[in-house]
Amino acid sequence: MDRLQGLVHGIVLMLITGWVLYIGKDVFVPVFFGLVVVYVIVGLAEAMHGIPYLGRVLPLQARYALSVLVITLSLLVVVYLFIINKDRLLALAPQYQQSLLAAIQRLAVFLRIETEPTWTTLRQELFAQINIQRLLGSMLASVSSIIVSVIVVFLYATFLLAERRFFHQKMENISSDAGRVARIRAITTDINKRIGSYLALKTFISLFLGAISWVIMAFAGLEFAAFWAVLIAFLNYVPYIGSFLGVLFPVIMAIIQFEDPNVILWVLLGLVLAQFLIGNFLDPYVMGNSLNLSPFAILVSLAIWSELWGIAGAFLAVPITAVLAIIFSEFLSTRPIAVLLSRNGRL
Template identity: 45%
Template sequence: MTQPTPTAAPPALLNITLGVMLALMLGWFFHIASGVLVPMVLGLMISYVVMAVARLTGTIPWIGARLSPGVRLAVAAVLICYGLVQLVTLLAANLAAFASSAPEYQTRLLSAVQTLANMAGFQGDLTWETLRSDLFGQINLQSALRSGVASSAALLGGLIFVLLNVVFMLLERGSFDAKLDKMVPDGEGSVRLRKVIEDINGRVGRYLVVKTLINIALGVLCYGIMLAYGLEFAVLWAIVIALVNYIPYIGSFIGVAVPGVIALGQFGLTDEVITLILFLSAAQFLIGNVLEPQVMGTSMDLSPYAVLISLTVWTALWGIAGAIAAIPITAVMVIVLSEFDTTRPIAILLSRSGGQTGR
C-alpha cells in the first residue's frame, strides 16, 4: 500500500509564516540591542536635520555664495549639537528644581482632588497613599521624580554618545557614494538603490525638519501662555510639550495634561486652571490641525492605523525613543517594502493611499 504524498504548503501561507518568524526575530534583536541601536537611530534623525539646515542656508544669497557646502554642514552641526547640549542641561536643571518642590505640589494637588471628590459626592478624607493605591496602583511620585532626576543627569552622557554618532555619520557622508558603487557594481541596481535612498532622504528628512520647526513653534507658543498665567517651571513644561509632540496621537494629550496637572497643584481648583487648559488645547489644535497639515501635507503617506500599530510596537521595544522614531522608521519600511514584488502589498497596506508605493 502506497503512502499518501504529503501536500505542500501553499506559497502564500509559507511566506506569511516565514514573515511572522522573521518579524519576531527582528523584534527580539531590536529589543536586546536597543542600547546600541537607539543612539544610532537618534543620531541619524539629527543628521537629517543638520543636512537640511545646511541645504537651507545654501539658499540664502549672501551665505550660500560665501560658504562652501562642507563649511555650511560643519556650522550647522556645531550649532545644532551645541543647542541640544544646552537644551538637555536646561531640562535636567529644571527637573531637579521641580523635584525639590514636589512635596508642596503633592499637598496642593491632593487638596484639589479632595475638593473634586466632595463636589462629586464622595465621602471621606483622602490621603496621598489612599489616592495612589486606589487610582494609580503602585506609582510612587517621589520615587518617580528621583528616578527622573537621575536619568536626566545621565541623559547628558547619553546625548554625547548620540552626538558622536552624528559626527561620524556626517564624516562618512563624503565617501558614501564611492562605497555604494563598490557595493552594487551593477549599473541598474545602483541606480535603483540610489533612488530608494533619495526617496528616504527626501521624505524622512523633510518630515523631521518640518516637525522639529513645528514643535519649536508649539513649545514657544505654550511657553508664552504658561508664562502669562504665572505657571512655575514654564520652561520645563515647554520643553516637554515640544518633545512629546513628536509622538503621534498621544503627544498632544500629554502636552496638555502635564501642565494642567501642575497648574492644579499650583493654583488649586480655580478658573485659572480651566482657562489655561483651554488655551493650551487651542494651541495644540491650531498647530496640529491647521498649521501642520498645511506645511507637512501628506509627504509621509502613512495609514493612521499603521502609525498607531508602529507607535505601540516601537514604544514597547525602545520606550520614549521608539515613540519618537516610530513614524520615520515606518516610512523607511514602506519605501523599502515597496521595492520588492513580494512585499509591495504590505507597503500598500501600510500607506494611506497606496499611490506612492507602486512602481
C-alpha cells in the same frame, strides 16, 4: 504551496527580526537616533540654502557647521534648564504633594463625596501612596541618563556625518551590476529626501509649538514654564500621544500650583488650542506631503515600536515606518504592504 511557504518564511523572518531588535535595543537605539540627528542636520542645512541671500553666500560645509551649532546650542539650553530647575523642583516637591492632595480634597467637596466612607478610605490611600519627591527624584535620574545617552548619540552622528561624503562611492562599489546600484541609489535618495524633509519641518514645528506654549504658560504664571515648553517641543515628535502628554503634565502642574480654576482653565484651553491648530493644519501637511503615511499605520507603528524600544521607539516610530514603506514599494512582493501603509493608496 510555494505561496504558503513564502508566507511562513516571511512570518518567521519577521519574528526573528523583532526578537533581535528587542534584545539589541541598547545598541540599535543610539545608532538610529544618530541617523535621525544626521538627517536633521542635513535637513536644516538644505533649508538654509532656501533662505534669500544667506543660502547663496554660505557654502555647504558652513551650513552644516551652522546646523550643528544650532542643535548643540538647543541641547545646551535643555541641559541648562534641567540643571537650574532640578534642585528647586526637589525642594518644592513636599509643598507640591500637599497642594495636590488639597486639590483632590477640593474636588471631593465639589462632588459632595467628602463625607462618604469610601472617600475617607481613598484619601488615606492617597496620602500613603503619593510621594511626589520620590517620583520627581526618579524622573530626574531618568533625565540624567538620557543626557548621557544624548552624548553617545552625538558621537554616532559625528562619525556618520564625517563618512557621508563616501556614501556614493560605497554605493558604486557595492555591486558590479550597474542597474542594481542605480536602484539602490534611487531608494536611498528617496529615503533621504522624505525623512530629511520630514524631520527638518517637524523640528521647526516643534520649536514653534514650544514657543507658543511657553507664552501661554508664562502669561498664566506657571512655574517652570520654560522646562514644560521644551518638554512639549520634544513630545511633539511622538504622534498623537505626545500631544496628549504635552498638555497633561503642565495642566497637572497648574492644578498643583493654582487654586483659581480660571487660571487652570486658561492653561488647559490655551495648550489644547495650540495643539489643535498645529496638529490640524501644520502636522497633516508634514505627514501627508513628506511621508505619505496613513494615520492608522502611524498609530499601529507607534504601538509596535513602543513595545520594542519603549519611549525611544515612540520617537523613532514614524521615521522607521516611512523608511520601511519606501523600501517595500520598490519590490513587487512587498508592494501591497506599502500601499496599505500609504495615506491615499498612491505610491
